[in-house]
Amino acid sequence: MQKSTEKTTFPPNSGIMHIGVIGAGKSATVLIDYLQQTCVERNWQLSIGDANVQMVQSKIRTHQNIHAVALKADDAQQRNAFIRSVDLVISMLPPALHILVAEDCLRLGKHLLTASYVDDALKKMADDVKASGLIFLCEMGLDPGIDHMSAMQLIDRIHNAGGKINAFYSHCGGLIAPESDNNPWHYKISWNPRNIVLAGKSGAVYRENKQTIQKPYPELFNNAPTIVCKDIPLLEWYPNRDSLSYIPLYGLEQASTFIRTTLRYQHFCCGWHTIAAIGLTDTEDQALVNKCNTFRDWIREKLNASLPKPDRLSEYVTLTIPEEIQAITLAQLSFLNLDAEEPIPHDALCSADLLQKRIESRLALEPTDKDMIVMLHEIEYTTSDGQERKCSASLVVKGEDHVHTAMAKTVGLPLAIAAELILTGKIHTSGLQIPTSSEIYEPVLEALSEKGIRFTEQDEEVKS
Numbered sequence: 001m002q003k004s005t006e007k008t009t010f011p012p013n014s015g016i017m018h019i020g021v022i023g024a025g026k027s028a029t030v031l032i033d034y035l036q037q038t039c040v041e042r043n044w045q046l047s048i049g050d051a052n053v054q055m056v057q058s059k060i061r062t063h064q065n066i067h068a069v070a071l072k073a074d075d076a077q078q079r080n081a082f083i084r085s086v087d088l089v090i091s092m093l094p095p096a097l098h099i100l101v102a103e104d105c106l107r108l109g110k111h112l113l114t115a116s117y118v119d120d121a122l123k124k125m126a127d128d129v130k131a132s133g134l135i136f137l138c139e140m141g142l143d144p145g146i147d148h149m150s151a152m153q154l155i156d157r158i159h160n161a162g163g164k165i166n167a168f169y170s171h172c173g174g175l176i177a178p179e180s181d182n183n184p185w186h187y188k189i190s191w192n193p194r195n196i197v198l199a200g201k202s203g204a205v206y207r208e209n210k211q212t213i214q215k216p217y218p219e220l221f222n223n224a225p226t227i228v229c230k231d232i233p234l235l236e237w238y239p240n241r242d243s244l245s246y247i248p249l250y251g252l253e254q255a256s257t258f259i260r261t262t263l264r265y266q267h268f269c270c271g272w273h274t275i276a277a278i279g280l281t282d283t284e285d286q287a288l289v290n291k292c293n294t295f296r297d298w299i300r301e302k303l304n305a306s307l308p309k310p311d312r313l314s315e316y317v318t319l320t321i322p323e324e325i326q327a328i329t330l331a332q333l334s335f336l337n338l339d340a341e342e343p344i345p346h347d348a349l350c351s352a353d354l355l356q357k358r359i360e361s362r363l364a365l366e367p368t369d370k371d372m373i374v375m376l377h378e379i380e381y382t383t384s385d386g387q388e389r390k391c392s393a394s395l396v397v398k399g400e401d402h403v404h405t406a407m408a409k410t411v412g413l414p415l416a417i418a419a420e421l422i423l424t425g426k427i428h429t430s431g432l433q434i435p436t437s438s439e440i441y442e443p444v445l446e447a448l449s450e451k452g453i454r455f456t457e458q459d460e461e462v463k464s
Helices: 026-042 053-059 076-084 095-108 126-132 146-160 193-198 246-250 268-278 286-290 295-304 313-320 323-336 351-362 406-423 438-450
Strands: 018-022 045-050 066-070 088-091 111-114 135-137 164-176 204-208 211-215 235-239 257-265 371-382 388-398 431-433 456-461
Touching (some): 018 026, 026 053, 045 053, 053 066, 076 095, 095 111, 111 406, 126 431, 146 246, 146 371, 146 438, 164 235, 193 351, 211 235, 235 268, 257 268, 257 371, 268 313, 268 323, 286 295, 286 351, 295 313, 295 351, 371 406, 388 406, 406 438
Parallel strands (some): 018 088, 135 431, 164 257
Antiparallel strands (some): 164 371, 235 257, 371 388, 388 456
């Protein structure tokens, strides 16, 4: 790879706290707003690095403490110079690039925060991070992030009162607000579209009624259970990744049910199951896509690889989908215009690329659209005196428009708040962490509540 010749400049080391953000995309908008205000008020420095420095400049105010930096994250020289200049790094990069930033942070002695899951590469660094006295705080966004903190607050409260938790459900979804819902998917993109296309590809595993349940892709989306959340249209859920790994982290080894899920409006999952079953999320079919000239060619080739072998999407739906929801599924597929006689873009290399092109154009947020975050925890437990109870905590957050989204707010604010708490010495812990300890979740949830991100709780006796 050629080294970049673009000159990157950094503010001089003034001896004051300096926060560095790498990546300034959709989910970083509210994070950047919060950090700008904090750094101006505290006379700290803030540098935001992104390959698209013009985009950064459009998101920041003119102030001597706020800096836009041209930064290509895969350029080791630029990345090292950026990280060396700051005290704490917030990485908003795609998950696969976090390890590059993490290795630099460890070597250069810098704290690191991300909103992404802890992967195996980061786990291998855990001992070294602990020995360095640094904190690498991951899973510090919405889901994962706010879900961990709010769930642990409930769990610790029940355990501290002598209760025993029997079942735990944690649901979360990035949705479109009902007033902006105007398509048959009842969904619009408020975060990384690539992650939407590939959601669930690794399948899921969870515990239900003392049994370990494994769901392969695309069966995750088949026959999705529904759930009621007050004042929200009917929702459905599918299991999210590996729930089992969180059982010991939450201290719920004795629970007979432990499930973490993703929420969508009703009927989304049936449509997505069809897309996945046909193979439209495939990332390994370059040869098939290469021989196609149009989207219609692509769909025909994908259908030819399925059983039975229909010629059109409508035939596939008729043959494979229950009659009562065929019309809904057909409307969903038709809305995406998947089989149009349009040329395939030259930069599309596989089916997942083509599907992403379609959802980016057809399911985009309009300027005045509002997205919505819904989170719901449900816990069944036995009190110390033997009473059976069920508690729930729900969160609903709406965005302001297509830029200041609920997704950007709920992903960005926990990261920004945690960064401030670390640099002011209010979070002391070190090592590779996720926000499941009270030292982290109590002050962050309190600060989020002050920003209007607060849960509504209910606790009631279960009638036998």
